[in-house]
Amino acid sequence: MYLGELAALAAAALWAGASILFANLGAKKISPQVLNLFKCALALVLLWMTMGLMEHSWLPHPDSDSALIALAISGVIGLTLGDTAYFHALNRLGPRRTLIFATLSPPTTAVMAYAFLDEPLTKTMILGIIVTLAGVIWVIKERQPEASTTSPKDSDNHLEKIGIFFALVAIACQATGNILTKYGSQGLAPLETSVTRLAFGVVALVVWVIVGKESRKFTELFTQRGHLKTLTLATIIGTYLGIWLMVAGLQYTSNTGVAATLSSMSPVFILPLSALFLKEHVSIRAITGAVLALTGVAILIMA
Secondary structure (H helix, E strand, O other), X not given: OOHHHHHHHHHHHHHHHHHHHHHHHHHOOOOHHHHHHHHHHHHHHHHHHHHHHHHOOOOOOOOOHHHHHHHHHHHHHHHHHHHHHHXXXXXXXXXXXXXXXXXXXXXXXXXXXXXXXXXXOOHHHHHHHHHHHHHHHHHXXXXXXXXXXXXOHHHHHHHHHHHHHHHHHHHHXXXXXXXXXXXXXXXXXXXXXXXXXXXXXXXXXXHHHHHOOOHHHHHHHOOOHHHHHHHHHHHHHHHHHHHHHHHHHHHHOOOHHHHHHHHOOHHHHHHHHHHHHOOOOOOHHHHHHHHHHHHHHHHHHHO
């Protein structure tokens, strides 16, 4: 009873915790591309093994060449570009505000689905989009009182603008990846879809790291045991278990919208985690904005 709901909530909580770990690694000047390559490669191996053991199939079988191409592009845009941009945003905005921005992904996906897949966009869905935007803007407009004590105000504003830019890029890439995934995943099990996208995302990341002359940084990561342990833990709990639990939530919950809403609650979980582990001051305004943004997501999904 309530197994699906608990799985979806657990997925959200794990991703919130993983975001803090990824942000700490980024603060130690580990390249976002290197972080993303390790994260995607390890998740690919784990999910591929899980797919083989649970579904008795070691190779995904897309319905057509066009479906395979759609999943390939989805992996490159959503994972290679989108997750790298997400890590850049984490480094500049921190986990709490970056995850608030992530609530814009469902509204962006809904608008793109309306434009490219002819899916309906009802008045209730538009209300959800507006409420989500209001919550995000409410949080982002909050002034950070501790910023002026760490660096000049102009520098902080510049860093914030760059972080917002990367967050918006991540949202656009994720939404585009969602649209392409929906098109390409017909007839595939969720694990097959994830493995296919990750495979192409990893290939693109390998090329990016080599062309960007960051191969040495990637290999050096394996000599830094502390960083390697943290990155492995973040990948296992946030990417591997997070994806698995999210899929379980969708499978074992009678209402798909409820599962999707619960799995989107990372911004709520990040509030106490930020206060506890990052010693951030979490204001009433931040809490209100997070709840408002998630209310908008719930309205959108349940519409």
